Amino acid sequence: MSVQSVTTPPERSASELQESLGTKSRPLSDRFWWMAPVLASVIMLAVVFIKEESFAFVATSWIIFGIVGLSLDLVWGKSGLLSLGQTALFGIGGYVGAIAAINLSDITGNTLVWAIPFGAGAGALAALLLGWLMFYANMGNLQRTILTYTSTLLLLTLMVSFTATFGDAVVGGTNGLGSIPSYVLGFGEGAERVSSRVMFVTVVVIACSILLATIRLMRSPFGTVIDCIRLDVTKADLLGFDTRQYQLRLFVLSGAIAGVGGGLFVLWANFVNPSIFSNQNALFIPIYVLVGGIGTLFGGFVGAIAVGWLSFWLGGGAGGGQTTLVLGVLLILLVRFNRSGLFGIAASVWRRLRPKETTVVKSEPVKVDFELLQRLREGQTKPSEISLVTNDASKSFGGVKPVDEVSQRFTPGSVHCVIGPNGAGKSSYLKVCTGAYKPDSGSVSINGVDVTSTDPHKRVALGLGVKNQKAQVFAELDVRTNLWVAAYSRSRNSDHADSTVDAMLQMLGMTKGADRLAGDLSHGEQQWLDIGMVLCLAPDVILLDEPAAGMTGEEREQLAALVRALTETAAVVVVEHDMGFIQSLDPEVTVLHQGAVFTQGDIEEVRSDERVLDIYLGRREHVRDN
Amino acid sequence: MDLDYLLVLLLGSVTAAATLLIATVGLAVVYGLMGVVNLAHGEFLMFGAYTTLTVTRMGVPFVLAILVGVIITSLFGAIVEVLLIKPMYGRLLDTMLATWGLSLVLVQAAVLQFGTVTPGVGLPQWSISIGDFEMSTYLLLMVPAAAVIVAAIYLLFTRTSYGVMARASIQDRQMASAVGIETSWINTITFALGAGLAGLAGGLLLPAVPATPDMGLLFVIKAFLIVVSAGPAALSGTAATGGILASTTSVTANIWGSALGDLMFFVATIAILRLFPLGISHKWRIRL
Amino acid sequence: MFEITNATGGYEKTRIIEDASIKVDKGEVVALLGRNGVGKTTLFKYAMGLIDRENGSVSLGGKELPAATSRRVRAGLGYVPQGRFVFPRLTVSENIAAAAAANRHDRKKAVAQALEDFPLLKPKANTLAGKLSGGQQQVLAMARALATEPEVLLLDEPTEGIQPSIIDDIAGIIKTLNVERGISILVAEQDLEFCRAVAKRAYVMDRGQIVDEVSIEALLENEELVQRLLGV
The missing domain is CATH 1.10.3470 (ABC transporter involved in vitamin B12 uptake, BtuC)
Known part of the structure; x- marks a missing residue:
């Protein structure tokens, strides 16, 4: 605990x-809170x-x-x-x-x-x-x-x-x-x-x-x-x-x-x-x-x-x-x-x-609003370069080295997927990117600014947006407030945040029931709410850790469309297991194995690579050679 | 003369460190092996002192009286654990508040029972002289006593089944139960042990520190600061931190007076916590 | 002999496994397959009594097991969790001694036996477990579970993050335990090759439920099923 x-x-x-x-x-x-x-x-x-x-x-x-x-x-x-x-x-x-x-x-x-x-x-x-x-x-x-x-x-x-x-x-x-x-x-x-x-x-x-x-x-x-x-x-x-x-x-x-x-x-x-x-x-x-x-x-x-x-x-x-x-x-x-x-x-x-209210509000299906995504990014000073770069980043704990000299450059244009079998070091690598782990050696930069030893909140201010594997929502605050806090973080202006939230609620299909506590939402709804919070930040660099987990087929399609749309203006990195979902993103794929980059290429190249299947299946011949 | 002064200063520091270690080690055991901060530690010490005192006045030899004090304080600790600590596992701050309440109840109960002034144990006060200075022999005896206590705890936690299981429990409670350890019982024993060590401190220090209802206060500030800045290695961390802090303070106090000594202690602790927010021994790879 | 029936449960409000039933016969090694996050670990924790139970039961040798984890262990259930979770600031010997003592076995004998069974650990007997490599920790976690003298051993992803050479050792150990000591074993895995080396029969898990029961050989021949199963 x-x-x-x-x-x-x-x-x-x-x-x-x-x-x-x-x-x-x-x-x-x-209006009358002061009365009591x-x-x-x-x-x-x-x-x-x-x-x-x-x-x-x-x-x-x-x-x-x-x-x-x-x-x-x-x-x-x-x-x-x-x-x-x-x-x-x-x-x-x-x-x-x-x-x-x-x-x-x-x-x-x-x-x-x-x-x-x-x-x-x-x-x-x-x-x-x-x-x-x-x-x-x-x-x-x-x-x-x-x-x-x-x-x-x-x-x-x-x-x-x-x-x-x-x-x-x-x-x-x-x-x-x-x-x-x-x-x-x-x-x-x-x-x-x-x-x-x-x-x-x-x-x-x-x-x-x-x-x-x-x-x-x-x-x-x-x-x-x-x-x-x-x-x-x-x-x-x-x-x-x-x-x-x-x-x-x-x-x-x-x-x-x-x-x-x-x-x-x-x-x-x-x-x-x-x-x-x-x-x-x-x-x-x-x-x-x-x-x-x-x-x-x-x-x-x-x-x-x-x-x-x-x-x-x-x-x-x-x-x-x-x-x-x-x-x-x-x-x-x-x-x-x-x-x-x-x-x-x-x-x-x-x-x-008090008689118990039993009306159950369900969210409408998510409708990705491309215009909103555009609008969110308006009025921001655009950085000269949008990128997330790690240079020979390494992190080790005791004898284990979950991140081993990983050099990657993520930019807008296409989705980047990071895959690999269990324990390949994907989460640890993400943590090095978000700042939860400070690398032992190597460097990390966002939009060309070195952030190797910068705290997460400052990285976010520089344009990073992170959605972790587990939906992170403020369970005891209502849906609206959850989104509002994220929007407020970006604009530091209440009115501006209010209008952003209205549009985001519409997109998430949560306008009705926006006063529900986030903790009362279903698992899938929480995932979307979390994604909505990240979008409210209007980030330049977006890290999504298993965003499709627990979603239905239709939701996955919406999510794939959303992620692809985001790459037009932002560098998007997705960590996923679900190959079907990955394929629908048409991504550049990086395969991690034992903390290091095993191979990379487009999705077809990686799929047809026998060695990748081997590390997944645990067949040992090729893995040993590597 | 100068050399004598230095020697006295040195011995003073060492005895101060030893005394503090004796008073702290029970708290460290409970924190380090149970993860519980017992704000009533000082009152357990007082409880042990009064028990020892009462038993001595009944005519029992002092050493035996200390033993009785330890046993009774341990039993009392076990009861407190079952009634107060066990229902609140995993609620660290609540446990602190509850033991805080307990500490006040105990102080007040002692005031009602014994009054605020009590007679000493009437042990002869031997002292040795170093040049022009005199030092209490009994206080010097605290140095080997502290060494024996620390060694005994070390052996208990590395050589006995209980000890190994207790260390396993604090390192990973869930996994400990998944190899069959009854962590709940282990905790009761550990808390009783911590209480017993507090009682031992109260009894041992009785000739030097007379029993009063608020005698715990003398030690607990420093004990808490030591334990928190020591970190997870219950014994070595506490011994190291206690040694460093007590000797710096002792020197400061000898030169500028005890109030500044206390302040120095606090400042030094904060400096340690600034450098090692989770305690000096947070990254030590050590058994205890 | 070992049976999980209609297991339903999870963490607080979130239900993760639903109506999962599994059976392991005496002396059998059975694999539990499935992608990341389908509920394998949760099912194991359910079996150990480590999570909130909504419904279902766990029995060993026809007798329902008590609710408390520690009592389940003493009834004959051994557990090696995913990620090993050895006690890092206990020495290798102490890790084993703690498990033996908890089950009221002679701890000196248990340590001697374990070091004999796992020669890999012998030179490390007085080293802190936290200083061992991942593979050594995995072996220690197994040795520790064995010190409880279980009838059934639950092994959760023993190959995760382990060097290939040690993976083969681990497969060897599992077989030896099974054949020489007659311990029944349930192993959760994603590494199919490893499963083939140790087990014949497998359950397939998806979204918290047991969706299939197959023989491993048949599974390996069915490329499509493999891809779907592992999401490759």
């Missing part, structure tokens, strides 16, 4: 949840004005922890990275925000204008540093999680012995940092600290704004790309997205949000000490997210309020030492038995109550 599938949160429940909450049924919910957070805020404000003042004070902290929960859900639920370092970012934001507020509040009277931006900036900066290390060192997700965990622990041990004076702020190790000003909203000298109720209102307004901005961002192209990266990072790479940069940007954003939480927290507590980095404190954050529902963004708030209220109601506040005990057990139980949280439970109840 791959690491990816291990670390991916059960997003299905979240997407179903999204559906059940109505965000998928356009267009009403598309705003309504929830209004209700909370109403509750607090009914309750006593001290309740407002305590409740403020829940909302602040909800903000930290949001910062975790953003990276965990959306990008699949479990960060145990959110309290570190929160704490750094808190300390820096506090130092800024202590020293600079006299200038304005207002404290928030200092604590919040400084907190956010510090959190973002810390996240940038940590994130750069995590994402640019090609670590696995496990190493990343451990790194976030240890950075929290390190801050705890460091802050205990860290003493320094910043202007009026004295950071005193275990003694912490005191006399932090409270919430002052007014400006000028006469500005006074506000009441707990007003403080609560302020924090709710800030939290609600952050939540709305985050939801909006995740509904934008950026959010869609992040979804894709979580679902299949290699495919996102093959669509030309700089996945590490996206992940880093998301993590920095999450750091900024946690930092805002830190700034708000220190103004609330008027005091901060190293225990802000403590394990106990850090533990709360994933609990909030798990209670509320991972991947929902507002789950962190729901969890923080639910847990906070419960312990407030049970033990009148912190609840003493037993709180940690109860929460530890709670975390274990949540992880063990229910990962979808309160909203997950609600959503599954809702699904059960």
Whole structure:
């Protein structure tokens, strides 16, 4: 089992949840997505004005922890990275925000204008540093999680012995940092600290704004790309997205949000000490997210309020030492038995109550639209040369050499087929072309640009399009979004991508049922969808690994027509087993055997070559000679 | 004088490395041979320390008490594996979260049971003097102890049926079951072994590090960083990485103080991970 | 003696094999032929209990086999997967010892026996399996499967990516095992020449189903069938 599938949160429940909450049924919910957070805020404000003042004070902290929960859900639920370092970012934001507020509040009277931006900036900066290390060192997700965990622990041990004076702020190790000003909203000298109720209102307004901005961002192209990266990072790479940069940007954003939480927290507590980095404190954050529902963004708030209220109601506040005990057990139980949280439970109840839609949409047959293929390539700067060239490319693993000095030049004009018996090294050769393997020696170039040690996403930007053997689609996104992401990668323009997708859906016969999840499509439909995604990239060099696998006779004919049409403008390389299909492409054939080029020529030459049949049948006489 | 200082510095580094290795090796075994990151490792160590302490105070000789501590911690580990780890195979991050929860439960339980301050074991504190410097004999004893533990683990995993099957299981779980290995049982034993090694560390270090509920914290940061930067070769990778990291840190700490030592450790780990993202021993072709 | 009946299954939602039935008699070597991707490996994994089962059963000597893979092995099913999958950071001896120990056989005896049976492995006994060549790994994978003392051996594409000279050795080993130890063998292959050397009877697989049962000699004479079968 791959690491990816291990670390991916059960997003299905979240997407179903999204559906059940109505965000998928356009267009009403598309326009009113902001309603739920705003309504929830209004209700909370109403509750607090009914309750006593001290309740407002305590409740403020829940909302602040909800903000930290949001910062975790953003990276965990959306990008699949479990960060145990959110309290570190929160704490750094808190300390820096506090130092800024202590020293600079006299200038304005207002404290928030200092604590919040400084907190956010510090959190973002810390996240940038940590994130750069995590994402640019090609670590696995496990190493990343451990790194976030240890950075929290390190801050705890460091802050205990860290003493320094910043202007009026004295950071005193275990003694912490005191006399932090409270919430002052007014400006000028006469500005006074506000009441707990007003403080609560302020924090709710800030939290609600952050939540709305985050939801909006995740509904934008950026959010869609992040979804894709979580679902299949290699495919996102093959669509030309700089996945590490996206992940880093998301993590920095999450750091900024946690930092805002830190700034708000220190103004609330008027005091901060190293225990802000403590394990106990850090533990709360994933609990909030798990209670509320991972991947929902507002789950962190729901969890923080639910847990906070419960312990407030049970033990009148912190609840003493037993709180940690109860929460530890709670975390274990949540992880063990229910990962979808309160909203997950609600959503599954809702699904059960709702009458099930049973209409099955089937795709229409594919009709290759040559005009569309032409149009896709319009407006692109045409490279002076269209080619994929490998020069003596070799790759070996231990004693095995699956790619052995392969020199090939693929250009437009006719289809190029790479064939060979099992284990001949076809897939490995393709991987050298896509950048999944970096060759040990020799070179690879695309359109005349040397890409020997270039990452896949940059090769795609240069004009490469790859369809792997297994259909790679983003199973939990709908058909339209799948194509849209590919089209967006090419144009980086939403409107342009929309029109491309409409035409592509027409061609694939998927206009009806474009809102189906790609994972619910049949095997053959997924293959076509994947091919459609590659076409949306309008590539100059196209690599297709067994594209006809699992297709019906008619589909194969369409595919053959498509592939032949593509060769007019692009260099097309097809790896196939099916001789009938290969013949219908009328290709130049390269036969690989034991990692090296065995022979090449047009299809008839190769078919009539006895030696080729021999290596397929395993007859040994000729093979030994070779 | 200068020479004495150097010798003390050297011995200090070696004992620091040995101590750290003793505290880390259980975590490394569980990670390297099960693929599980046990965030409650430090608390297993604490569990072993308290068990040893309790048994000692009942009048049992110290060495025997350590043994009892190891056995009880192993049993506890086996129970945790069956109840908590087994249902979540293949869900690495979930396992981490669950063991994290467990670590907090254990700390809190220890606070409730033993309070935050506890008496020591009352072993006589021998020390030897080197020039003007004094060194604890007991700490120096950790060096041969670490060597014995490492050798024992090596023999266990190369000479016994369990050991060979455990290594086969982590290298290819599916294939291991396809030659008849009951990987699920193997995992329970491995986790219990890792817990037992943590318990052993807790007991062994008791004279030097008094039992407190959060004593695990002292070791785990470094232990996790070592194990992650060590990579798949559970024993040699851990020993090598632990040695390098602990001695650099020890020197730094001796000169500039322990906080900077910790920071140095962290920075050095990050440097290692930057160079070897999947661990130092990722490409080592070695048995263990 | 060994029977797969109505095997239907695959990975998660994707069904890959459907209603496939195969029978191997005691002391027989049977080939399973078909192009890449027709479901041969999946059928083997089904037999080993390594994939999601939808329907069907596997029996050995008239008794249905238990669901767990490890228990199937102890009941007498040996498995050599495609791509070998030796334990790379175990030595050659340890690879064999692990398999023997898992089945509660004396591991020292098993290692000695294996090194005697496969002289090729003898000089490599203390070498890590990951350092062996492909052909040596294939032999080791077979030796490892034999250390479980199986009644039936499932061999998945033993010639894939192997030097021709070693392919002949492997064919020799299969025959010896079959004749001298009476082990029944089911071998999935694309290499027809190899199949002719070891088996008489073959099942032909296509798109997840068993489409034909033929004698290998008859198959080789039918050029058209060969081409269709292998997609050449």
